[in-house]
Amino acid sequence: xxxxxxxxxxxxxxxxxxxxxxxxxxxxxxxxxxxxxxxxxxxxxxxxxxxxxxxxxxxxxxxxxxxxxxxxxxxxxxxxxxxxxxxxxxxxxxxxxxxxxxxxxxxxxxxx
Numbered sequence: 664x665x666x667x668x669x670x671x672x673x674x675x676x677x678x679x680x681x682x683x684x685x686x687x688x689x690x691x692x693x694x695x696x697x698x699x700x701x702x703x704x705x706x707x708x709x710x711x712x713x714x715x716x717x718x719x720x721x722x723x724x725x726x727x728x729x730x731x732x733x734x735x736x737x738x739x740x741x742x743x744x745x746x747x748x749x750x751x752x753x754x755x756x757x758x759x760x761x762x763x764x765x766x767x768x769x770x771x772x773x774x775x
Contacts, residue, residue, distance in 0.1 A: 668698045668701070669701070674686035675704050687723060691722055722760055739768040740765060
């Protein structure tokens with residue numbers, strides 16, 4: 664599956680939210696090295712118009728290697744700060760995942 668990471672990342676821009684969600688879930692199962700070069704596309708799904716895609720996206724960025732994650736920590740913090748008090752209906756598990764990712768982004772941004 665890792666050999667297909669580039670094709671899966673390409674599906675993150677599909678017009679069908681089900682395809683985007685499935686692509687994000689597939690990426691989450693891969694080793695981070697397989698998709699680290701595509702971090703901007705993955706982080707960008709945190710702002711997807713579809714809540715299912717955002718929910719699928721919230722666990723993947725934390726898997727990125729420190730250097731790739733650090734490059735996007737500011738963007739992740741900015742995206743997720745508003746999401747904590749989500750204007751979207753969200754499950755408690757999702758809100759916890761968002762808070763955990765935000766905490767990880769802040770930790771890595773500070774170099775802790």
